[in-house]
Structure formats: C-alpha cells, structure tokens
Amino acid sequence: MDFQKILSEIQQETEPLFGQGKAANYIPALSEVQPRQFGMAISTVEGERWSVGAADTRFSIQSISKVFALAAAFRIWGEQIWQRVGKEPSGNPFNSLVQLEYERGKPRNPFINAGALVICDQLLGKFPDLKTEMLDFVRKIARCNDINFNPEVVESEAKVGFTNAALANYLKSHGNLQHDVATVLDSYFHLCSLEMSCCELADAFLFFANRGKTPDGKQVLTLSQSKRLLAVMLTCGFYDEAGEFAFRVGLPGKSGVGGGIVAIIPGRMSVAVWSPEINRFGNSVLGMQALELFTTKTEISVF
Amino acid sequence: MDFQKILSEIQQETEPLFGQGKAANYIPALSEVQPRQFGMAISTVEGERWSVGAADTRFSIQSISKVFALAAAFRIWGEQIWQRVGKEPSGNPFNSLVQLEYERGKPRNPFINAGALVICDQLLGKFPDLKTEMLDFVRKIARCNDINFNPEVVESEAKVGFTNAALANYLKSHGNLQHDVATVLDSYFHLCSLEMSCCELADAFLFFANRGKTPDGKQVLTLSQSKRLLAVMLTCGFYDEAGEFAFRVGLPGKSGVGGGIVAIIPGRMSVAVWSPEINRFGNSVLGMQALELFTTKTEISVF
C-alpha cells in the first residue's frame, strides 16, 4: 500500500476541519501552541516509517503518557495492579469525582486521571525517583535520548491542577494512595508534560504492534500483556468517547488534550497523529478524522 | 489448527467452574434449566464447523437477540439510528435508570435494555409486525427454519418485567418511543425469548466474521457497517463487564443472561458458547472462561 500517498490525502482531507475544535487553554503552555497544525506518522514492525506535515514537531503528549505509566506498572507488578484500579470504561468525563465516590476510591480504569494517579503511586513503590525512571523508560522505547519534560507545563499544571489535587486527596482518603499527595501529583504532572513528536510517539508505541517487543529486541511486555493493554486502550482510551472512536476508527489507541492520538494496528504498525484543536471530549478533531480516514482508505482495523 | 481438540480441552478445563455462578431465576422458564450444562460451537467463513458438549441444545438467547435487532435496524436506517441511542459503554448495569435520567432519555448504547427498547421502536416504524419479521430475519441468517420464540418466556417476562416497563415508560416520557409502551415491550420480550443452540448462533453470527455476508451470499450489512457493530459489541457487549471481557478475551461479542455468549473473530469465524450459570454481571461463568481459553490456546484475538 502506498502509505505516503494515503497520508497526503488524509492531510488534505482533514484540513477543512480546522476551526471546529479548540486548543486546550487551561494552562498557558498549551494555549500558546499554534492551533492549526497537523502531523501524522506511521512506524511498521518491518521498520518502515512514513510521515506527513508537522510530524517532527514536539507537543505536549499529556494523557498519552498514561499508557507509558500503565505499561511500566503492568510490566513490574503484573495483574496485581488491578486490585487498586479497574479496567472498565467509565461512562464519565476523565476528571469525574462522582464515579470515584460511588466506587469507594477505586478508579474505574487507568486512563481516567484518578486511575493514572493510582498507577503513579504504584510505580513510586518501586521507583522513588519515578520521574527519572520514566523519562529513561520512554527514551529507551522511543530510542531517542533527548525526549524531555517541559518544566513550564509542570509548573502550570501544578498551579491550576485543583481537580487533580481533589482526586488525589480523595484517593488518599480512601486509602488508595500510599505516597504523599504532593509526590504523586508531581510525578503525574511531569509525565503529562512529556514532549514528543508524532514520529517519536509512533516509534515508542511500536512494541504494542510487535507482540510486546521493541524493534531492537527489548521485550517490554509479554504478548499476552501487550494484547491486554490494547484491549484497555480500545475500551477506555478516549475518555467519554471510547465507543465513538472504536466505532469510527476501530483501533486501540490513546489520546491527549494536547491534540495527540496514537493508535495501534496489532501485528503491523503504530500510527501517531497530532492536531491541537480538540472537541468537547478532549480528543483532537482532525486526529479522530485522520484515523477514521486511515482505516477507511486502508480497510485496516481490528474488526 | 485442531479446533476439535481445543474445544474438548476447553470443555474439560472449564468443568471445575460449575457452581461458581448461578443460573438466572427471575422467571420460571430460566430457573428450570439444568444449570450444569456446557456447549460450544465454531463456524468458519470457509464453511467448517466444530462443536462440543450440548452445542445442539437450544436455550433462551435473551440479550444476544439485541444484536439481531441492532443489525436489522442498522441495515434499514443506517447511521440515523444513533440519533436516538448512543454507542458509548455505560459503566452501569444493563437495567439502570440513572444514566437514562442524566442523559435525558437517550440510552447510552443499544445493548442496555433501554437502548434495545429504542431499537425495537425504530424497527416498528418499518415493520408493524415486528415479531414475524424478526423471526424471519433470524431464521434466514441462521439458515434454520424452526427457530422460534418461547411463548412461556414471553409471558413470564411480561409478568415480572417491571424494570423494563419502567424504562419504556421513561423513554416514552422523554419522547424517545414512538409506539405504544405495550407494543414495544411485547416485541422486546419476544426477541429475548428466542431459543437457539450454540451451533445455530455460530451460524447466525457468521456474517459478522465474513465482511457482512452470510455463507449463502446474502449481504446483511456492508463491510463498514459490520465492522462498526463489532466495535459496539467489543465496547458495550458485556454489560458492566465489557472491559473485563475485552481484557481477558479480546474479541467482540455479546452475552445473554440465559448463559449464552457469541464472539467473533473478524475474517475467520464465529464462536458460540453456552453454560447457564452466570456471574453477578449477568455473564456466563464457564462461557467467559471458555472464550478466554480459546483465545489463549489459539493465540487468536483482535489485538
């Protein structure tokens, strides 16, 4: 298949959607990004790579980092991570406290903020210096040594992160955080502040398409573990729009409010797309459309 | 692959789970079934068929019938069905009224009871004699002329179906039912009362594995439509346990409180399993385990 041609078509066909969404603006670092940008990149298990547009521009990956944290925790603790966080779609916005109350402090899944905080707390049990450890982990799986946190984003998140502080305190009140609220939040904000490009994200997620193994042979997860996290991505990866994404695109993936989305075609490739304007659910408007066009044009989906 | 051997192993390995669940007993017709039964059947797009255990015993398919209704409605009305029913996982039990109130009478998806009632109502707009029509439809896609409703089940459901009557009335109060509450409920109860065996279910669902086409060439859904409904099955097909099923099994499917589950391996086959004892979410205990063993042993999943 001529993926380069397909990417170009997608870029052209999604362009008319500029303006339908709005870039996240709750912190300065996000609102300062030029909103009408678009980039897309593909990495295959055979080692091929294609890209279009601003595919090398780094952006704030935000919630996409939750997959890195989840993979790291699953790798270490295995199935026992599910004792403190569920794996069911939430049917509620990513930052809802309601469900947390009804379920007595056990977040429904690791991709809502509360769940990601619990994952960070679990990781802190193994890695007291979690920030360094995670940076290292991401650099390794992306094979790129200059990926970094954005300290301005961290600072901004901390300044306005009252909902996350509410969630962390609430988890703590239910005994579902072992470390200090401040430490957990700091780790979490750092992870959210990671900056990567589409090309780097496609590379970093490739092991999910490759039976849990990176191109250079590192077994990040077992095949079974990799499949299981792909299932969690498919059912929970798009906030309150997981069903819509599965319906339209038919691929497991994860989005972030920075406008990035990564999707996986098991056994074949990873696809990353970025465009800052997001819809009311927090998902990139052009990104969703680009991935729908991709699966339509290629007839590739998991279904 | 020697599917016959795999089915036999699965039968043996799931047997120890008898007693962990409990057969549905809210109506006499269901509670009278001998609970410790197990059957499993596979139909492939190449026309092969395997089965084990009580695969030819008919049972009450209950909510599995929601897929038939959805397919029929999607086939006729296309994407416009989503104006009155969502396609997001619900995060709540199948018969919850709560979500319906918060979302003002638009059910979250077609597989919770409220959603299925709306689908029936839509179908009634095309087929005033919906019961006959649906029986005909199911017989055709299963290529089996003696599939039937169980009138005792219909009667029992009607007698105890107060939650469903509550849901239907609530939908009506929000203007999301066009036909009489009684007519919609009667159609719905009839569909739930359909009796089919694992072999018949595997056959009837085969078109989902075959790009929307039955073995005898009838195009039930377009490829795109078929994929889309598979996505809805994966994210919403198992009540409040959709995430768990995707995680453990990794296949789109649908379960019923009669103990049946059908799962699809796109492009390859359909698998039906039946065992009456269900867990607290309404899903067959041995059925879930059987499908997990199937994907483990065969390494087949969509991920």
Add this chain to the structure above:
Amino acid sequence: MDFQKILSEIQQETEPLFGQGKAANYIPALSEVQPRQFGMAISTVEGERWSVGAADTRFSIQSISKVFALAAAFRIWGEQIWQRVGKEPSGNPFNSLVQLEYERGKPRNPFINAGALVICDQLLGKFPDLKTEMLDFVRKIARCNDINFNPEVVESEAKVGFTNAALANYLKSHGNLQHDVATVLDSYFHLCSLEMSCCELADAFLFFANRGKTPDGKQVLTLSQSKRLLAVMLTCGFYDEAGEFAFRVGLPGKSGVGGGIVAIIPGRMSVAVWSPEINRFGNSVLGMQALELFTTKTEISVF
C-alpha cells in the same frame, strides 16, 4: 391583627410578579386555566376566616393532595408507613428516578411522586375503593360535600403520565408496590385531580393548626402525629425548593403544580394561596411571594 388589610396589601404587592412564572401545561386541563389569577384565604382555630381575590375559585390541587393521602395513611398505619417510604428531603426533582435507584426502591419521602405512589399502595391495602374513600375523607375534613375529582384531568394525566408509570413500575420491580401498577396509578391520578378553592383548602388543613382536630371536633391525627407531619411538610413540602421556602417563609406547607400552596401556623391558622404561574421548581411564583409577605408583615413564623 387586621388580616383583611394584610391580604389586600399582599394581593397588590404580588401583582407585579405576573408573567415571571408559567402555568403548568403538560396536560390540557391545566394549560387552559387563565394564568393571571390570585386568591388567598385564612382559617383560624378560633373559626375566623378571611380571603382575598379568587379565593373561592376551584383549581387542581395536584400534589397538595399528597398531604391528604399521607394523613390518611399515617392515621391508619401509624409509624409503620415509614418502612416503605423515608422522610428525608430529596435534593432532587419530584419525579427523579435516580434517587430511587440508589436507594433500591424506597422513596425518600411521601411528597415526591414515588413516595406518594407507595402511600396510595398502602392505603389500597385498607381501602380497595380508595378513590371513594379519599373523596369522602377530604369532604369531611373540609366540611364541603361537593368537592370532586376532575375526570378530564385524570384522563389527561393517564395519557401523559409516563414518568409516573416508570416510577410505579420501578417501585413494583423492587417489591415496594403490592397492588397493580394500573390501580395505584389510577388512585394517584384521581387524588391529583381533586379541585378545591383556597377557602376550602384552608378549612381542610385547619386540623394541622389545631392539634390534629377539625373545628367540629373530629380528631384526624393525634397532636404528636400532626406535629410530625408538619415537620415532613417543612423539610420536604416544596420539591427541590424546600430549603428556600423554609428560609423565606418559615412555615410548614405543601405546594402543587396547579399553583396552590397551603401553609400552617401551628396553634393558630392555616393559609391557602393560589396563582397558576409556577417557577422551574413547580412552585407558584405569586404564592411563594404572598406567603413571604404574610410572614414578614405579621412577623409570624415557626422560628
């Protein structure tokens, strides 16, 4: 105190509020009422009576009838009525299903619709011909033999009463209705359709101000029972605006969507007011204001 003068002042001072609310229009019988009407009546335990405006015009008392049903049930069954209905303010609209689900079919109080349905069901256990019995009861305490149901209202309510049908079915599904859904609804709709004037309502409620005893010496409730129902009126009598009414008016009372409100000054008098335009909570705009003016001008309140 010159109550006649006070009533006249109130009539004048509330007039500018016409147009701020909107008459209930969910059934024809209510929407056909001329909205800009106002009546108010006082009955004292000493036998004095004052009134102003359309105080002799009958209107649909709607939810005010819930007090009659509650008093009748409390009189017969005493404290055991609370096994099936609570006495806490609901914090939700009068017809919410949400709370009912969280509390497993036990309505929070007898003044939300679900609670009133349970009270009707309890009364049916004593009075198979509940409609006749209640009509008789109301006529007696109001000392007025031509108070009647409005059959058109009953018919209309039945035609559009899908939310109430949903509530009744849901109660039934939780085993909290012993009689037929249809019978309970029919009794309930009849009670809501009662037509009375302000003067009649003030008379009928006078026993609450008079230690449970009617002017002609009939002990409807014991003193303690009467006080207890006044407490329920104060905390639950105004749907989701009970706190606001207590705050502004400081009297126990009950409102109806027909625009009527009755309030009690324990030991002294009952006050009824009517004006069809209601606010978004279902309470009469001029009625609320009239009662606030009344307690301000007279400095009478329970506090």
Add this chain to the structure above:
Amino acid sequence: MDFQKILSEIQQETEPLFGQGKAANYIPALSEVQPRQFGMAISTVEGERWSVGAADTRFSIQSISKVFALAAAFRIWGEQIWQRVGKEPSGNPFNSLVQLEYERGKPRNPFINAGALVICDQLLGKFPDLKTEMLDFVRKIARCNDINFNPEVVESEAKVGFTNAALANYLKSHGNLQHDVATVLDSYFHLCSLEMSCCELADAFLFFANRGKTPDGKQVLTLSQSKRLLAVMLTCGFYDEAGEFAFRVGLPGKSGVGGGIVAIIPGRMSVAVWSPEINRFGNSVLGMQALELFTTKTEISVF
C-alpha cells in the same frame, strides 16, 4: 415547668442507649474521649439556666462551629453569601463530592463540609486573621473568655483531612474559593476544633432564641436573619438525617461528630446536649433521644 426534673428524667431514660452508637475515631483526640458521657443544658431568654450530667465538660464541637461561621458571614455579607452556597437540604452525606460535581462547585448548603469551606473563604475576605476573629466572636456571644481551639485536634484533622482537602481543591477548581486551599482548610480545621461545654453552647446559641440578640444586648443578627438561619438549621442541620430530626424533635438545631447537639426553641430557650456515641449519620444517639424526650415531655416544638 420544672426543667430540672425533666432533665434528670431524660438523663435516666437515655442511659440505656449507651453502646448503640460509637464515638468518632478518625482522629486520636476524638477517640480518646470516654464515650459513655452525657450532659445537657438549657438557657432561657429570661436568663434561667438548668443543666444535668457532664454539662460543664468541654468537648470538640466540630460541625456545630459551622453555625458560628455562618452567622458571622451572614452578619457581614447578608444575602449575598447565597451566591456561592445554596440553602437546600443535600440528601447526601456531609462530605459527599457527588452533589458538588453535579452542581458545578456550588455546595448545596453551608452545613455540609464543602459549604462550610466556602463560608470560611468568604469570611477570610473580611478577616485575614480569621482564627483570632472567630475565637473572639464565639467568646463574646458565649460570654466566656477561655474558650479555645484544641491544637491537637487541628493537627490531627490536617493529617487525615484528605476528604476535606479534596472538597477544597474541587471548590477551587470551580472558582468557588478565593483564598489558598491551605489557608481555608486551616481556618476550617481550627473552627472544628473549638471546645465548649453544653452550658457554654446553650449560652452561645441563646441569641437565636432571642430575636438575634444576646442576653447582654448585642444584636448579632436581625430578627429576620435569625429566623432564616433557624430555617437553614431545621432543613439542613443534621446531615442526611435532617428529616428524621425534624420529625422526631421538631426543633431547629445543629449537631457535630463530637457528639454535641444544640437546638433552639424560638422565643424561649436554647438547649445543648452532649454524648460522644454517634450513629452512622454522625449524630449523637443519646443526644437525639434526649431532645426527642425533651419535646415530648414539654410538648414544646416549633410545630
């Protein structure tokens, strides 16, 4: 009436209830209190005082302090305080986050924790040194100069106060806190830590029974303001048991998890009772019973 005799009877008749509740134990300072204690005190507007049992023993007044804060804020800011906090009963536990989310950060009333935090924040706008100011205020209305905070309680509350921290952060995220989360929480924890005896509490609350005026002539609130806060106490003063208290006791009041309850008989007296064992709603078991006996024996209630 011989109030001394009534108090003695009450003490005797409530004693058998020891053991039915459980003293609050979420912080050491509360769990160390000897649970089987009972005290009760009455202060009348004529200046009479009666008491029984441990009526001079100081205890942690906890949520009773919310009334002091509310009175202080209402006194200063008048009706505008209601722009940021409601006055409706909540129908939910005192520390629920759910309602706060549905109502977008506006707490339902000033007696749930979230509402009290907003009141503290409003007071901080006038009194940067709120702790000193409030201590002064309470000392003045109670005419007692050695009432104090308990620093150990403050420290303990801060250590385990994750739910309150969650609430404060959530309010902040909705723009409904103007000051630092930490400052607001510190003020709030100090208020909760106030230690007073039944006699002191009865004195301090006497102005509510006396048209807003203290015995030494200080007009704390206008008559209208005083009545209005009494209404708020009646509808919201007992967490999720406000209806029950109004039903059984029929007086406005406020309870605290330290086991204290204060109730007001408008125009006549204030009554304070203390017994550390609380029920599952957070209200003193013997305290509730004592007040019910009081209104039964004296036939005094607002109804």
